[in-house]
Amino acid sequence: MAPSRIPDGEQRGWIVPIGGAEDKEHDTAILRRFLKLSGGSSADLVVIPTASRLADTGDRYEKLFLELGAAQVEVMDFDTRRDCHEPGRVQRLERASGIFFTGGNQLRISTMLGGTPVAQAIRARNAQGVTVGGTSAGASILSEHMIAYGVEGASPRADSVRLAPGLGLTNRVVIDQHFRQRDRLGRLVASLAYNPFAVGIGLDEDTAAFISPDNTIEVEGSGSVTVVDADDLQFSSMHLVGENEPVCLLGLGVHILTKGATFNLNTRKASAGSLAPPKT
């Protein structure tokens, strides 16, 4: 689904995919920045723990965000698709200044929320300027084309990834998480091989891509964000190979960004940003 239309004179909100296992005890840099972009001490957050099967996931984030200074946090879980049609919940989302998806299984979010008024409300809120983020499964769900599951390994095979429609806040990226820790380059690259229009972003644990309203990725956290750009792809054998065969892909561009570096999704240019201060 394409992103919601941004109302005239307004700016889209930040989109914040996090690679999972973000620091919750020490510098909490990622969660603090998410909170700041959601209104800081006047933030009114909704936490959606639907991806998780653990009963206390939502409560844990509620406690964390309150400790970090949020004015209000509400945990909103969805057990059925009918829950996602409740006007009360939709109205609650319409008051939120930030919306956060926890980890778990991204297919639980997409199968529950997909196409419902709740999903539409989240999409509309982001288009109106509200920050929407998520960690692990909650990161994958944010884009239009979502990696549902896949096999691991550094080089791509034709069957190494399964895509599914996500929440569609942006169609510029395909997101993968736990990137360094679970060896997911192959499946991220395979997802681009199907159709190179999007940019692949692989998020290490405790690392987030803060995607600004003007589509610049800023990195936060202790790891790196691997950007795979297939814009100049010279050749792909994806259409020629059998299911378990390796795929030939020539001409990929790769940038490994750490905190301070940026990538502009409109121009597809990477910058060292504050990592390369001018000589004085």
Place this chain on the structure above:
Amino acid sequence: MAPSRIPDGEQRGWIVPIGGAEDKEHDTAILRRFLKLSGGSSADLVVIPTASRLADTGDRYEKLFLELGAAQVEVMDFDTRRDCHEPGRVQRLERASGIFFTGGNQLRISTMLGGTPVAQAIRARNAQGVTVGGTSAGASILSEHMIAYGVEGASPRADSVRLAPGLGLTNRVVIDQHFRQRDRLGRLVASLAYNPFAVGIGLDEDTAAFISPDNTIEVEGSGSVTVVDADDLQFSSMHLVGENEPVCLLGLGVHILTKGATFNLNTRKASAGSLAPPKT
């Protein structure tokens, strides 16, 4: 060590790094092609099992190459550096039409052979046209800058790789093996971040890069060869970061080659080769 000088009017031999676990029972495509380039039915091979701590590694390859049709195969192991000074062994290498290193630990080869007459003889033979190859550790040893060991994971950290001098048949590449299977992109990229002059090649298991006398990589086997080219590297933070910190690298070129595709190490151009036959 820079490659040996190629005698006037002669051509360097093929250099054949293999990613480990090459097929030995079914199509044996990699070993058959190695044998063919070493003289086929008149091949006289020397197998060097020094990397391995298993007593039967050499014998296993001797049997394999004889079954595939080699005229003669000799297993030549080295237990001490003094062994590597023996004139009899050097003379035996000077008769060989192909030299093959088994897997194991590449530091066992480099610490034993490094700088000895045996190493010089192998380098000279390759410069005179003899095929030299190896699998796993035996692949890593072939280049001038060798990955001695490193940590695994898709994104590079400053301390994720340790380089050591290898046999030096080519200085154009840094080789890593078991690439898809052991998640080694990060360490391969880190090795290029130190000095981007070389091209990184990551070999999947049962996959080989046949490097021709004119420095074109041809792929053999069931997996892929990941070529990482840092020639257009725009920025590296390697000199700025602490030991365990992630490295920022902007502007890497990546090609994933499968059988049929090629990469020219002189021009740094990838080609789809026989994967993209002209329309007729």
